[in-house]
Amino acid sequence: xxxxxxxxxxxxxxxxxxxxxxxxxxxxxxxxxxxxxxxxxxxxxxxxxxxxxxxxxxxxxxxxxxxxxxxxxxxxxxxxxxxxxxxxxxxxxxxxxxxxxxxxxxxxxxxxxxxxxxxxxxxxxxxxxxxxxxxxxxxxxxxxxxxxxxxxxxxxxxxxxxxxxxxxxxxxxxxxxxxxxxxxxxxxxxxxxxxxxxxxxxxx
Numbered sequence: 001x002x003x004x005x006x007x008x009x010x011x012x013x014x015x016x017x018x019x020x021x022x023x024x025x026x027x028x029x030x031x032x033x034x035x036x037x038x039x040x041x042x043x044x045x046x047x048x049x050x051x052x053x054x055x056x057x058x059x060x061x062x063x064x065x066x067x068x069x070x071x072x073x074x075x076x077x078x079x080x081x082x083x084x085x086x087x088x089x090x091x092x093x094x095x096x097x098x099x100x101x102x103x104x105x106x107x108x109x110x111x112x113x114x115x116x117x118x119x120x121x122x123x124x125x126x127x128x129x130x131x132x133x134x135x136x137x138x139x140x141x142x143x144x145x146x147x148x149x150x151x152x153x154x155x156x157x158x159x160x161x162x163x164x165x166x167x168x169x170x171x172x173x174x175x176x177x178x179x180x181x182x183x184x185x186x187x188x189x190x191x192x193x194x195x196x197x198x199x200x201x202x203x204x
């Protein structure tokens with residue numbers, strides 16, 4: 001077994017041990033006063049809570065190490081590459097999926113209030129003049145490593161693409177606000193804007 005595999009095996013074992021400790025702590029410190037305590041063996045809430053907490057701790061611990069001695073631009077590129085790989089896996093499973101969203105009154109000047117948007121999530125490419133959904137917060141917070149998508153409510157804003165260019169290992173877009181954003185951070189591209197008279201709109 002190589003050193004890399006050995007370290008992963010050690011981590012695998014220790015993470016399981018820490019997970020078990022978390023569940024025991026929940027029993028001792030929290031679950032006894034929870035209304036679902038008597039049904040926890042059926043709901044498995046203790047197991048799920050410990051799983052989510054240890055996953056979050058892992059992501060935050062790794063991100064804190066990555067942040068050491070790196071510039072904002074480097075962190076942005078690392079985040080973008082991570083999301084690119086994550087979305088590539090999702091796109092294999094749902095390559096034809098579209099999302100329909102109702103637009104509020106604060107999205108973009110070119111989108112009428114109360115219209116609906118047909119969105120292509122996580123596009124591989126964008127073009128000049130496209131309307132795209134991007135995160136409200138850039139660089140993205142560490143929570144993006146275990147959220148990152150329209151379906152989980154990541155806050156977004158809509159902007160128009162001014163130009164697209166290549167830099168290092170990534171494609172970037174320049175927005176109308178003159179922000180340079182890696183394409184993998186784009187949540188979606190607007191394919192069509194529907195008004196209130198659209199038959200699809202009335203189904204929302």
